[in-house]
Amino acid sequence: MLNKSLMDTWSFFKIHVIAISLIILPIVVPIETLTAFYQYFLASEEFVLSERLIPMIIGFVAYPIYAVGVVFYIASVISGETIDAKTSWRLGIKFWVPYVVMSIFIGVVITFGLFLLIIPGIIFAIRYAFSEFELLLNQSKPLDAMKNSWAITKDYIWVILGGYIIITLVLYAPYYLLAWFFDETSVAYWLLVTVLNIIYSVVASLYIIFAFRVYEFAKSQPNQSQNPSLP
Numbered sequence: 001m002l003n004k005s006l007m008d009t010w011s012f013f014k015i016h017v018i019a020i021s022l023i024i025l026p027i028v029v030p031i032e033t034l035t036a037f038y039q040y041f042l043a044s045e046e047f048v049l050s051e052r053l054i055p056m057i058i059g060f061v062a063y064p065i066y067a068v069g070v071v072f073y074i075a076s077v078i079s080g081e082t083i084d085a086k087t088s089w090r091l092g093i094k095f096w097v098p099y100v101v102m103s104i105f106i107g108v109v110i111t112f113g114l115f116l117l118i119i120p121g122i123i124f125a126i127r128y129a130f131s132e133f134e135l136l137l138n139q140s141k142p143l144d145a146m147k148n149s150w151a152i153t154k155d156y157i158w159v160i161l162g163g164y165i166i167i168t169l170v171l172y173a174p175y176y177l178l179a180w181f182f183d184e185t186s187v188a189y190w191l192l193v194t195v196l197n198i199i200y201s202v203v204a205s206l207y208i209i210f211a212f213r214v215y216e217f218a219k220s221q222p223n224q225s226q227n228p229s230l231p
């Protein structure tokens with residue numbers, strides 16, 4: 001199942017990369033550009049939390065809009081009623097609050113798990129991998145979405161873990177390899193990092209696509225509810 005899910009994920013991504021980019025890039029490009037400018041020209045060389053707050057807050061506010069949009073776009077393609085970027089953004093804004101609330105809950109639980117010798121944090125991350133789909137597509141409350149995800153992922157822990165590991169290796173290996181050749185204080189380094197971050201924001205949708213692929217399969221099984229559909 002892992003191999004097929006990864007192949008389906010890559011196939012979906014290749015076909016829909018332009019549509020996904022149109023959802024993500026109009027938001028990410030200006031943010032990443034301004035962040036790079038701010039960090040290179042205005043922030044000090046040493047890490048100072050107060051100087052990083054503005055970029056962090058902007059990213060925190062923006063991410064749910066396009067992340068939610070991507071989820072709804074994937075679901076719309078599967079349902080045969082494909083939505084456009086503007087509709088995706090409107091849905092992202094509509095579900096911004098519950099998505100952020102759920103993300104905070106999950107983040108706290110995963111962080112706590114990571115303090116418990118790391119492995120529990122990884123387990124929590126996997127068991128809550130379907131939470132966003134339950135929240136958005138079934139309109140569950142944040143805690144209910146987490147509870148449902150915990151139940152649905154029970155039989156797919158190793159599939160999800162394997163997929164996430166493979167996707168992470170594929171995405172991050174070139175990232176760190178290229179960055180390693182540049183001086184971190186140079187303009188070229190910041191330009192490269194900015195470009196890579198922008199590219200990564202798109203290819204990182206592979207995580208969502210893969211999780212959705214497994215989620216769709218899990219929901220189609222006799223012991224699960226029916227496939228998700230757009231609200």
